[in-house]
Amino acid sequence: MQLTDRINRIQISPTAAVIAAADQLKAKGVDIADFGPGEPDFPTPDHIKQAAIKAINENKTKYTATPGVMPLRDAICSWHKRELGSNYEPKECITNVGGKHSIFNVISVLAQSGDEVIVPAPYWVSYPDIIKYTGATPVYVETRAEDGFAVRAADVAKAITPKTKLVILDSPSNPTGGVTPPDECAKLLELCKKNNIWLMGDECYSHFTYGENKPFSVASLPDSKNHVIIIGSMSKTFAMTGWRLGYTLAPAELITATVKLQSQSTSNPTSIAQYAALAAMTGPMDSVPQMLAEYARRRRRIVDGLNAIPGIKCGEPGGAFYVFPNVSARLGSGPNALAKDCSELATLLLEKAHVAVVSGAAFGAPGYLRLSYATSIERIEEGLRRIETFFTRAASAA
Numbered sequence: 001m002q003l004t005d006r007i008n009r010i011q012i013s014p015t016a017a018v019i020a021a022a023d024q025l026k027a028k029g030v031d032i033a034d035f036g037p038g039e040p041d042f043p044t045p046d047h048i049k050q051a052a053i054k055a056i057n058e059n060k061t062k063y064t065a066t067p068g069v070m071p072l073r074d075a076i077c078s079w080h081k082r083e084l085g086s087n088y089e090p091k092e093c094i095t096n097v098g099g100k101h102s103i104f105n106v107i108s109v110l111a112q113s114g115d116e117v118i119v120p121a122p123y124w125v126s127y128p129d130i131i132k133y134t135g136a137t138p139v140y141v142e143t144r145a146e147d148g149f150a151v152r153a154a155d156v157a158k159a160i161t162p163k164t165k166l167v168i169l170d171s172p173s174n175p176t177g178g179v180t181p182p183d184e185c186a187k188l189l190e191l192c193k194k195n196n197i198w199l200m201g202d203e204c205y206s207h208f209t210y211g212e213n214k215p216f217s218v219a220s221l222p223d224s225k226n227h228v229i230i231i232g233s234m235s236k237t238f239a240m241t242g243w244r245l246g247y248t249l250a251p252a253e254l255i256t257a258t259v260k261l262q263s264q265s266t267s268n269p270t271s272i273a274q275y276a277a278l279a280a281m282t283g284p285m286d287s288v289p290q291m292l293a294e295y296a297r298r299r300r301r302i303v304d305g306l307n308a309i310p311g312i313k314c315g316e317p318g319g320a321f322y323v324f325p326n327v328s329a330r331l332g333s334g335p336n337a338l339a340k341d342c343s344e345l346a347t348l349l350l351e352k353a354h355v356a357v358v359s360g361a362a363f364g365a366p367g368y369l370r371l372s373y374a375t376s377i378e379r380i381e382e383g384l385r386r387i388e389t390f391f392t393r394a395a396s397a398a
Contacts, residue, residue, distance in 0.1 A: 010129035014362035018346070022356040033383030035371035036356040038174060038322070040239040042294075044276075045287045048238060051279030055272050064268040067259050068095030068247075072274050075281035076247050080232065084206065085220030088230075088249045094258050095277070097269050099204045099233030099246035104130050106200060106229055106248060107166070109257040111136035115165040120151045122324065122365035124174045124202075136165065140364060145315055145326065149178025153187035160191070166198045167191075169218065172205040175363045175370040176324040177317020179213045189218055192227050204233040204246075207288050209319040210296055219249065226251060237288060238280040243273040295321050298373040298380055305384035306371075309391050311336065321374045324360070328367035330391065338391065342366055353390040355383050 018036045026032055055061070067073065073090040080086045096102040103126070111117055113135035119127050121140040128138040141159050143149040156167060169188060171180040180188075192199040201218045209215060219230050230249040234240040248258060268274075299317065306314040306325050314325035327345060330338045339345035343359040346369060350356055360368025373380060 006133050006135070009132040013129075014125050015358055018350075018356060018358050021350060025350070025354065030354055032350075032354050032356050033379055033386055034356045034375065035373070035383055036358055037374065038372050039241040039374060040236060040291060040321075041374050041376065042239045042287070042291050044239050044243070045280075045283075047283045048240065048276050048279045051283075052272050052276040055275035060271055060275055062271060064271050064274060066263045066268050067093070067255070068268060069271075069274050069278075072278045072281065073247075075278055076232070077249070079281040080217070080219070080230070080249060084203070084215060084217035086217055086230070086249065087225070088219070089252075091252045092249055092255055094248050094255050094262065095269050095274060096246040096248060096258075096262065097266050098244040099202070099231055099235060100126055101244075101266065102231045102233070102246040102248045103127070103200075103202065105258040105261050106231070106250070106254075107131060107136070108134055109254070109261055110198060111165050114163060116161060116163040117165060118156055118159050118167040120156075120168065120170065120173075122149065122173070122176050122360065122363040122368070123168075124170055125362050127168060127170075128364075137163075139164070143176070143178060147178075148315065148318055149173055149176035149324070150184060151178075151180045151188065153184055153191050156188060157191055160195055160197070164195065164197050166200055168200050168202065170202040171216075172209060172213075172317075172319025174205065174320055175322050175358070175360075175365075175368075177320040177322050179209060179318035182216050185216065185218045186221055189221050189224055189227065193223075197227075198229055199227055200229040200231060202231045204231065204236050205320040206232075207237045208292055208295060208321060210292075210299065211318070213318045229254065234277050234280055238277075239287070239291070240273075240276070240280065243270075243276055245269055245273045245277045295373065298375075298377060299323070301377060302371065302373045302380050302384065305380070306387075309384075309388045311338075311391060312387075321372060323371050323373060324365070324368050325371070326368055331367060342369060345369070349387065349390060353386040355386050355390070 073093040077088040111134045115136040116139045117131045119138045131138045206215045233246040306312045311330040346359040358370040
């Protein structure tokens, strides 16, 4: 079958592939300690669910305007101003079918063949493929474990060329949980302004930060609007992954371009999900600190547990709900090796220990694994026990 170059440039999401492989084993009755899914295990708050039921009962089930209903766009702007210090108007906001759709739209209207997009690595798996789909080239800037995987403006500056169109800032980061400090964000903004390029802030995990790290948006910085694009999502903050509702905040001219693209692809997000999102944006946020407190408890347990296993070194993430342990000491061909690389190790953990993790290679970080702790303490304990047993027995067998 002859397919287009643009579809042949990309691959299926590696995280989706891990979930599918785990689901196949679950369907056979295998008990999987699942650290794969990047989604909250908490239910959507009741007032949000009730808003959706009300919308159905009131027959709000028709097409809406492509960028979403005006009350929701207005509420998103107000919420973002209150929570993250920005200053947007509804004409500078479009709702999308999830945060991934927001990113796809933005990169599609800004990047094309011959352009470059700077992507901090380790990176979320979809960034490179979305960039490649447009014909542009992803340019990777390494972040370091000793820096907590924060993005450094000085490193980004070295990667900028006349072809650079966009810099992506994912903070807190998937997969590392790294948080880029506000002062470094300010340096990144000045760098982008100086070089007349866009800075795209992916804020999908904005409200899941720990310790001294607080929710922060580059859109709160002075004189930022003409160079900043904000990507947001209801999925993580409000445990609404399946509702598929994201948004973009940007200058009106850019929003108009994404509306044009969206009008010829998905059209409006589901009307019912929009009214649920309106309740999320205008209602109580009690569920957020409750989720965060539980994530913090899980984070402490999984970090301590992984570091207690010989051959694993795991830093403490500053945000999100992932740990990103370095397992390179157990890879290769030496006497302590469990697998030749992290992809093989992830496969062995699933097949032999029935633990689902994602290979760091999927995120541009060979030698690492990503584990989501958006699961119960009980399952974390069971998963840690299985990983320790696998590492110990496999090492003894070697």
